[in-house]
Amino acid sequence: RKRIGILTSGGDCGGLNAVTRAVVHRARHYNMDVFGIRDSTLGLMSRPVDAELLDLKRISGILRYGGTILGTTNKGNPFAFPMPDGSLLDRSHEITNGYHELELDALIGIGGDGSLAILSKLAQQGNWNLVAVPKTIDNDLGATESSIGFITAVEVATEALDRLNYTAASHSRVMILEVMGRDAGHIAISAGIAGGADAILIPEIPYSMDKLCHRIEDRAKRGRNHSLVVVAEAVKTETGEPVKFINSLGQSLYGGIGQYIADRISVCTGAETRVTTLGHLQRGGKPSPMDRLIGTAFGVRVVDLIAEERFDRMVAWQQRQVVDVPIADAIAQYRAVEVDGTLVKTALGVGAYIGEVEN
Numbered sequence: 428r429k430r431i432g433i434l435t436s437g438g439d440c441g442g443l444n445a446v447t448r449a450v451v452h453r454a455r456h457y458n459m460d461v462f463g464i465r466d467s468t469l470g471l472m473s474r475p476v477d478a479e480l481l482d483l484k485r486i487s488g489i490l491r492y493g494g495t496i497l498g499t500t501n502k503g504n505p506f507a508f509p510m511p512d513g514s515l516l517d518r519s520h521e522i523t524n525g526y527h528e529l530e531l532d533a534l535i536g537i538g539g540d541g542s543l544a545i546l547s548k549l550a551q552q553g554n555w556n557l558v559a560v561p562k563t564i565d566n567d568l569g570a571t572e573s574s575i576g577f578i579t580a581v582e583v584a585t586e587a588l589d590r591l592n593y594t595a596a597s598h599s600r601v602m603i604l605e606v607m608g609r610d611a612g613h614i615a616i617s618a619g620i621a622g623g624a625d626a627i628l629i630p631e632i633p634y635s636m637d638k639l640c641h642r643i644e645d646r647a648k649r650g651r652n653h654s655l656v657v658v659a660e661a662v663k664t665e666t667g668e669p670v671k672f673i674n675s676l677g678q679s680l681y682g683g684i685g686q687y688i689a690d691r692i693s694v695c696t697g698a699e700t701r702v703t704t705l706g707h708l709q710r711g712g713k714p715s716p717m718d719r720l721i722g723t724a725f726g727v728r729v730v731d732l733i734a735e736e737r738f739d740r741m742v743a744w745q746q747r748q749v750v751d752v753p754i755a756d757a758i759a760q761y762r763a764v765e766v767d768g769t770l771v772k773t774a775l776g777v778g779a780y781i782g783e784v785e786n
């Protein structure tokens with residue numbers, strides 16, 4: 428019997444358990460054993476290796492769960508692993524040893540571009556077999572139209588706008604919603620359109636504070652004394668400075684630009700503003716049907732790739748089909764929001780302010 432490992436790496440998101448469940452089901456078809464590895468590559472570094480045989484009982488019901496039953500981490504790059512004394516150690520060989528200790532024939536890595544780059548380097552260096560599944564709420568992997576977790580995040584952000592609209596209208600306020608997206612504005616533009624935002628600020632398009640304020644004032648003149656503004660976390664100040672929230676320990680964490688935009692709007696329009704930083708609510712909770720569907724399709728196909736011995740490949744969603752592409756190509760293809768694409772045109776078409784672009 429072939430033995431395959433599966434791990435989730437990087438931030439959690441909706442749909443990860445759908446992949447795990449589908450992998451276990453599909454592996455039964457090929458008489459393969461599936462080992463769930465704990466906390467990404469940390470499980471392969473542990474001695475004994477921290478992994479469990481996944482059977483049908485273990486995956487029962489998990490399709491509906493948020494998070495990942497395997498655990499995950501976005502800390503601890505094995506090529507520069509932070510040690511207790513503050514030094515960085517190359518522990519990559521421990522992962523390869525862990526792979527062999529489990530006697531694996533292949534490993535399924537579920538991750539975003541950063542995790543997949545590390546896994547791919549590990550597999551090449553250790554000469555073992557890797558196949559990959561894309562996941563990131565940021566949806567910035569160019570090879571796939573949708574990465575696991577993105578659609579769930581858009582749903583959460585859209586629902587947040589639906590809720591904020593009531594408070595905006597009741598209190599005559601400008602409500603600002605800051606959404607995730609480490610580098611790209613995909614969640615912001617999709618949720619902004621679906622949730623009827625009056626302004627959508629994304630890192631791909633520069634904005635003018637004056638124009639944004641005029642737009643809000645124009646609405647007020649027309650009797651619309653409330654507005655909804657969506658801001659992607661990667662948006663910078665008008666002059667291009669990054670804004671970061673620094674906590675009392677001096678750590679720079681997610682969030683901050685929403686408050687900057689709110690303060691500027693208050694000053695230039697006199698409107699009352701409030702900020703909601705949606706944060707990790709976008710990652711957890713019940714996965715959307717589409718993330719479950721795509722996750723399940725990915726899980727089935729990725730096991731087929733192992734059965735066909737087609738390694739170093741990542742499954743991808745293109746035109747309602749699962750295809751597969753070389754992992755190296757997938758990592759190289761970053762996708763930003765297309766400035767002259769359909770979504771920007773759509774936002775403009777319904778009168779949203781989306782920054783300094785031709786309408």
Ligand code: F6P
Nearest residue numbers: 438501563564565607608609681
């Ligand atoms: O990449 C996914 C993501 O949720 C980004 O949108 C966000 O910038 C980041 O991870 C947050 O990471 P953490 O959970 O480590 O705060």
